[in-house]
Amino acid sequence: MSEMSNESTMVNNVIASSATRARRLNAEEIAEIEHEMELYPDKRAVGLEALKIVQKHQGWVSDESLLAIASYLDIPVADLEGVATFFNLVYRRPVGRKVILFCNSVSCWIMGCDSIKEQIEHRLGIDFGETSEDGDFTLVPVPCLGDCDRAPVMMVGDDLHRNLTPEKIDQIFEQYRKQLTADG
Amino acid sequence: MVTKPLTKNIDMSRPPLDIGAYEATDGYQSLQAIAKGLSPQDVLQLVKDSGLKGRGGAGFPTGMKWSFVPQGESSPQQKYFVVNADEMEPGTFKDRLLMEGDPHLLLEGIIIGAYTIQANISYIFLRGEYVASEQALNAAIAEARQRGYLGKNILGTGFDLDIIVHTSAGRYICGEETALLNALEGKRANPRAKPPFPQVSGLWGKPTIVNNVETVCNLPGILTYGIDWYHGLTKGNDHGTKLFGISGKVKTPGCWELPLGTTIREIIEDYGGGMRDGLSLRGFLPGGGSTDFMLPEHLDIKFDYDEVAKVGSRLATGTMILLDDQTCPVGMIGNLMKFFAHESCGYCTPCRDGLPWVDEIFRELEAGRGTEKDLEILHEHVDYLGPGRTFCALAPGATAPLGSGLKYFAEDFERHVKEQRCPYRR
Numbered sequence: 277m278s279e280m281s282n283e284s285t286m287v288n289n290v291i292a293s294s295a296t297r298a299r300r301l302n303a304e305e306i307a308e309i310e311h312e313m314e315l316y317p318d319k320r321a322v323g324l325e326a327l328k329i330v331q332k333h334q335g336w337v338s339d340e341s342l343l344a345i346a347s348y349l350d351i352p353v354a355d356l357e358g359v360a361t362f363f364n365l366v367y368r369r370p371v372g373r374k375v376i377l378f379c380n381s382v383s384c385w386i387m388g389c390d391s392i393k394e395q396i397e398h399r400l401g402i403d404f405g406e407t408s409e410d411g412d413f414t415l416v417p418v419p420c421l422g423d424c425d426r427a428p429v430m431m432v433g434d435d436l437h438r439n440l441t442p443e444k445i446d447q448i449f450e451q452y453r454k455q456l457t458a459d460g
Numbered sequence: 461m462v463t464k465p466l467t468k469n470i471d472m473s474r475p476p477l478d479i480g481a482y483e484a485t486d487g488y489q490s491l492q493a494i495a496k497g498l499s500p501q502d503v504l505q506l507v508k509d510s511g512l513k514g515r516g517g518a519g520f521p522t523g524m525k526w527s528f529v530p531q532g533e534s535s536p537q538q539k540y541f542v543v544n545a546d547e548m549e550p551g552t553f554k555d556r557l558l559m560e561g562d563p564h565l566l567l568e569g570i571i572i573g574a575y576t577i578q579a580n581i582s583y584i585f586l587r588g589e590y591v592a593s594e595q596a597l598n599a600a601i602a603e604a605r606q607r608g609y610l611g612k613n614i615l616g617t618g619f620d621l622d623i624i625v626h627t628s629a630g631r632y633i634c635g636e637e638t639a640l641l642n643a644l645e646g647k648r649a650n651p652r653a654k655p656p657f658p659q660v661s662g663l664w665g666k667p668t669i670v671n672n673v674e675t676v677c678n679l680p681g682i683l684t685y686g687i688d689w690y691h692g693l694t695k696g697n698d699h700g701t702k703l704f705g706i707s708g709k710v711k712t713p714g715c716w717e718l719p720l721g722t723t724i725r726e727i728i729e730d731y732g733g734g735m736r737d738g739l740s741l742r743g744f745l746p747g748g749g750s751t752d753f754m755l756p757e758h759l760d761i762k763f764d765y766d767e768v769a770k771v772g773s774r775l776a777t778g779t780m781i782l783l784d785d786q787t788c789p790v791g792m793i794g795n796l797m798k799f800f801a802h803e804s805c806g807y808c809t810p811c812r813d814g815l816p817w818v819d820e821i822f823r824e825l826e827a828g829r830g831t832e833k834d835l836e837i838l839h840e841h842v843d844y845l846g847p848g849r850t851f852c853a854l855a856p857g858a859t860a861p862l863g864s865g866l867k868y869f870a871e872d873f874e875r876h877v878k879e880q881r882c883p884y885r886r
Contacts, residue, residue, distance in 0.1 A: 315624045317664060321646035324629060328588075351646075358648045362805075363629035365588050377589065381550040382749055383707035385795045386787055419632055419799055420550040420749075421589055424707035424779070425714045434591045 298343035305333055309348065319349050323359050327366050336367040364418065371414040372407045373456060377431040380417045383424035392428050395442040399449055412456050413449075462486075463693065465681030466674065466701060467717040470561030476596055479603040482564040488609060490572055490683035495615040500531075503576045503683065510682045510690050511699035516544055516635075516672025517747070517776045519765045528659035529577045529667045540668040541574035541582040543676055544640060548587060548632045550749030550799055551781035554703040555673035557715055559586075559593035562677075563600035567623060569676035571609060572683060574621050577669055582623045585640050588630055597625050632803035636852050637670040639805065650807045651852040674703055696721020696764035702775075704763065706732040708782030709739050715779070721767075725759040728782070739784040743868060747776025749796050750857025752864035753783075772864070788884035789869040790876055793861050794822030800858035811855035814845045818862065825873070828880040835873055839866060 301309070312325040326345045331337050337360055346353040360366045367375075376396065380389050396415060400408045407414040413432075423429045426438035437448055462468055469477050469485055482488070494503070508523030529539060543566070547555040559566060570582050586594055601623050604610045612620045631649055633639045638652035641663050662668025678700055682690050693701050698720045704727050705715040711733030718727065728734065728741070735741055743753045746763070752773035761767045768775045783792055801815035818841050821834045842863035845855040866873060875883045 316646075318645065321644065323646040324643070325626075328627070328629060355647075359646065362648045363631055365629040380795075381799055382745075382792060382795050383551045383781055386708050386781070386783070386792065418589065418630065419548055419803060420552065422547045422553045422556045422587070424551050424553045424781070425705060427707060427713075431589060436592075 297340050298347055299338070299340035301330070301341075301344050301348060302333065305330055306348075309345075320351050322349060323351055323356050324363065324366075327356070327360055327363075331367060335373075336370050342368075364416075370407070371416075372412050374413050374433045374452060376413055376415045377418035377421070378404075378415060379419075379421040379423075379427070379429050381420035383420070384428040387427040389428040389440075391442060392430075392440045392445060395445040396449075399445060412453070461689070462681065462685060464701060464717045465685070465693075466558065466565070466677050466703060467561065469565065470557065472557075472561060476560065476562055476600075477564065479564060479600070479607055482562070486684050487564055487680075488568055488607075490568060490680050491609060491615055493683055494572075494575060494619075495617055498683070500576045500578060503572060506682060506687060507576070507679065509687050510678075512675065512678050512682065513698060513765060514672055515674035515678070515702065515778070517549065517750075517774075519775065522671065522675055522678075525659060525671075526573070526577055526669060528657065529669060530660060531578065536666050538581075538664075538666045539577055539579040540663040540666055541570060541577060541579040542637075542640070542644070542663065542668055542670045543570060543582065543584045543673055544635060544637065544670050545584050545586040545590070545593070545673045546628055546634045546640060547590070547673070548630075548635055548803075549777050549779075550796060551705075551707050551745065552748045552777040552779045553705055553707070554715055554777065554779055556590060556593060557703065558673055558677050559590065560596050563593075563596040564604070565677050565680060566597070566673060567600055567604050567609070569679040570623055571614070571621060572679040573669065573671060573676055575617075575619055577667070578619075579667075579669070580620045580622070582621060583644055583663075584623065584625045585634065585644060586625055586627050587634075588627045590627075594625055594627055601625070631805070632799075633805045633852075633854060636854065639852070640670060641668065648805075650805050653851075693719055694721050694764075695719040696762040697766050698764040702763075702778050704731075705777075705779035706782060707779070708744070709736045709784045709787070710734060710782060711736055720764040721762040723760055724754075724763050724780075727763065727780070728759070732782075735782075735784060739786060742783045742785045742787075742789065744783060745781045745861060746773050747778050747780070749781070749799065750853075750860050751776045752860045753868050755868060773860070786884065788882055789865055789872050790822070790825055791882065791884065793865040793869075794819070794826060796861050797822050797858060800854065804854060808851040810845050810850050811852075814841055815855060815858060817841070818845075818858075825876040826882055828876075828882070830877045830880075832877060835866075835877060838862065838873075842866065 308329045309326045312322045330341045346356045402415045404417050421429050428440045429438050512522045513519045574582050634643045634649045636651050639649040643649035658668045701717050702720050706713050716731050741756050743755050745751050765775050797819045801819040804811045806812045824830050842859045846859050847856045
């Protein structure tokens with residue numbers, strides 16, 4: 277009996293959440309979305325851009341952000357969620373301060389990316405889809421990064437790292453740790 | 461005489477040429493020719509005569525594609541010229557070089573293409589991960605606008621054009637041109653039914669051309685140096701130069717602009733430096749992850765569209781992925797199948813359900829639990845997912861390395877089943 281009532285409370289919460297929980301977009305987000313709207317004849321086209329803008333400011337796209345964008349652009353929530361979940365680089369869960377886009381496609385695989393990934397796992401204690409305990413790094417696999425003559429490669433944030441070796445992994449993350457500590 | 465029209469300005473050890481330096485190497489000369497009276501019909505004829513074929517994968521003649529765009533008073537006045545810069549084919553790294561190395565060449569090509577089909581808006585559909593490309597292109601666009609090569613009434617021709625860089629967010633299917641158009645419209649990037657083709661009804665229902673970055677970069681040279689020069693570039697039957705790349709265990713992997721028709725052996729041995737010591741070549745995918753394997757016995761064929769097709773594969777992107785004798789072919793194909801399964805848009809059943817099934821079988825083979833029945837199922841999927849069975853070309857693309865791999869590396873597949881392990885693992 278108590279389980280049943282829990283369940284019905286949950287259902288009510290979900291309904292309440294889609295009706296009322298949109299967050300307010302901040303002025304910067306709105307200015308950037310408005311700029312994008314000038315570039316396309318239809319504001320619906322800006323859906324993905326808006327998701328990326330909000331993600332840039334908030335780190336990820338929460339339900340509250342999704343609802344806010346859908347309402348701002350007058351796009352059905354389900355349609356925007358369909359776009360948000362379709363693209364690899366739109367994060368619908370919180371991620372670390374730096375996202376590691378780890379290429380595990382064919383050229384990087386031939387060049388030994390599995391051993392690089394093991395080193396990252398070992399060093400940061402995370403597997404694909406996970407965030408390090410300190411909230412600094414999230415590891416995500418990414419299709420071919422288009423730098424195959426310098427495989428194995430990965431991106432950390434906007435930075436591209438090439439010709440990776442397990443030793444280089446240690447140096448690279450040492451640098452980021454210092455940088456993130458300095459940034460507070 | 462210019463022999464490397466695509467890369468003559470590229471030196472990755474320095475930033476790309478700014479607009480002044482680019483103009484000093486014949487840059488934007490083609491626009492002067494247009495300003496002096498070259499009509500859209502004249503340019504279309506030149507591009508048709510050049511024999512340029514699409515460099516994105518399909519190899520469709522560019523001039524013919526453009527000629528399908530309806531023109532004249534009764535045609536829709538709004539048209540779009542879209543550049544496919546969503547380079548995500550596994551093992552392909554050529555368009556990045558062009559955009560980061562010489563962004564003005566791409567812009568000049570876009571202006572030519574948009575003028576020819578009379579499109580006054582062009583979108584560059586760029587993959588989101590190409591951060592440096594985005595910066596290089598936007599900086600070049602700002603320079604070109606200031607110079608009057610973009611904007612209203614370009615060089616007094618009465619032609620207007622704006623170029624907008626759209627950054628995507630990472631899905632392989634966006635490389636399929638109708639999926640790309642849906643993505644640009646802000647929709648989930650499922651491919652569209654064809655016909656109607658985008659040339660007639662594309663972006664927001666308007667006539668639209670979608671061309672690959674490298675294709676567009678061929679245009680300035682054709683207009684500036686002429687057809688005879690362009691026809692003199694090749695060593696084979698198809699015209700022009702091509703960016704050829706090598707990844708895998710060669711001594712010096714890289715990407716080079718060479719005449720079409722250069723032999724594959726020359727590219728691998730002279731430019732790639734040959735295989736690393738102690739390794740020999742087992743096979744290779746000639747043009748990215750969705751092409752059929754070729755073998756060492758094919759090394760002496762000329763690398764162009766027709767010659768590669770004769771041995772059952774495709775030139776496609778021209779960026780080769782090499783398999784050496786100490787890398788497991790089953791593992792390599794399994795890696796590709798995982799990629800294709802992940803990147804299926806999920807719209808049609810054979811692709812959505814078939815590719816994960818194939819992927820799962822490769823995991824079983826890798827884990828030492830493969831059976832003879834599994835191999836039979838893989839063979840069946842080459843047919844079930846092949847051309848004509850699916851809504852778009854993604855799954856048929858996956859069957860290219862799968863089918864050719866099952867044929868050429870049958871013994872390796874058998875050993876995975878018989879020995880219940882990967883024989884390459886030490």
